[in-house]
Amino acid sequence: MRAMVLERPGELLNLVERPDPLPSDGEVRVRVSACGVCRTDLHVVDGELPNPKLPIVPGHEIVGRIDQVGRNAGRLAIGMRVGIPWLGQTCGHCRFCREGKENLCDNPKFTGYTRDGGYASHVIADVAYVFSLSETGDDVAAAPLLCAGLIGWRSLKLAGDGKNIGLYGFGAAAHIIAQVARWQGRNVFAFTRSGDAAGQAFAKRLGACWAGNSDEPPPEQLDCAIIYAPVGALVPAALRAARKGGRVVCAGIHMSDIPSFPYSILWEERELVSVANLTRRDGEEFFEIVPRAGIVTQTTPYPLLRANDALSDLRSGRLEGAAVLVP
Numbered sequence: 001m002r003a004m005v006l007e008r009p010g011e012l013l014n015l016v017e018r019p020d021p022l023p024s025d026g027e028v029r030v031r032v033s034a035c036g037v038c039r040t041d042l043h044v045v046d047g048e049l050p051n052p053k054l055p056i057v058p059g060h061e062i063v064g065r066i067d068q069v070g071r072n073a074g075r076l077a078i079g080m081r082v083g084i085p086w087l088g089q090t091c092g093h094c095r096f097c098r099e100g101k102e103n104l105c106d107n108p109k110f111t112g113y114t115r116d117g118g119y120a121s122h123v124i125a126d127v128a129y130v131f132s133l134s135e136t137g138d139d140v141a142a143a144p145l146l147c148a149g150l151i152g153w154r155s156l157k158l159a160g161d162g163k164n165i166g167l168y169g170f171g172a173a174a175h176i177i178a179q180v181a182r183w184q185g186r187n188v189f190a191f192t193r194s195g196d197a198a199g200q201a202f203a204k205r206l207g208a209c210w211a212g213n214s215d216e217p218p219p220e221q222l223d224c225a226i227i228y229a230p231v232g233a234l235v236p237a238a239l240r241a242a243r244k245g246g247r248v249v250c251a252g253i254h255m256s257d258i259p260s261f262p263y264s265i266l267w268e269e270r271e272l273v274s275v276a277n278l279t280r281r282d283g284e285e286f287f288e289i290v291p292r293a294g295i296v297t298q299t300t301p302y303p304l305l306r307a308n309d310a311l312s313d314l315r316s317g318r319l320e321g322a323a324v325l326v327p
Helices: 039-045 139-146 148-159 172-183 197-205 234-241 280-293 304-316
Strands: 002-005 014-017 027-037 061-069 081-084 087-089 122-126 164-168 187-192 210-213 222-227 242-250 271-274 299-303 322-326
Touching: 002 304, 027 081, 027 139, 027 299, 027 304, 039 304, 061 122, 061 139, 081 122, 081 139, 087 122, 139 148, 139 172, 139 280, 139 299, 139 322, 148 172, 148 222, 148 242, 148 280, 164 172, 164 234, 172 187, 172 197, 172 280, 187 197, 197 210, 222 234, 234 242, 299 304, 304 322
Parallel strands: 164 187, 164 222, 187 210, 222 242, 242 271, 299 322
Antiparallel strands: 002 014, 027 061, 027 122, 027 322, 061 081
């Protein structure tokens, strides 16, 4: 197999050839056909998330086909089209797992962070954390759904049912969730980096009723807002844009420090919450919605060898939608 490997945080990924991995009990091997490049991958590569398993193969928006199964593979079989997400394994017995909150498991494993991911030709996955995918649609187009879509969906549920929804940071997740929100009949207000005319035009093409700079107020108060950009300064901006009783959701796994802000913008029962990881139920719900909502992802494919270029383009904001690696 071939894989792009991170040896030390802050360094470029290196192409490595390894013996083909073999699945153990309760595992399958997947031949990767596409792997999305997620902002969380950047946080791993840039050393912003602590204690990755090193060396590590990043990537957790994986689409491919099973080409080998271990014992006790259950419903999974060779040839099946599957998706592999960020949540790679949970303990099943901590209080959070017992309470149906596996996204908060005390002893989890994460694909592309604490177990090898999809920047590779092959990947091993726990059978319990693999999504069966239909045969409909292109693999490259489906890849961003495995994290940008799943975390986007969880954050949208947590935001509540408000009519006016603000999306701060119009990247991979927001461009998917804007389509879901429009399908639900909501008004989408898109916030981008200051002066990002192309990003604002992109948001409007996807149905946003307004698009502007993240440091300016929207023309109407927001019932809820989701912050996808890892910028702590957006928290007080979103709170100021929210109506009384509104909710602001921080959807990233990492964010720069939130600056101090006056209590007055939180008062009147505004809420500030965060999203952590995902549950398998989130995935089941979301993949039922994808065809009904007619979601179309905007992707830019890169060959596996150009993984460093894809990460650089994401880091600098040169992408519309999502980058996807193709082995």
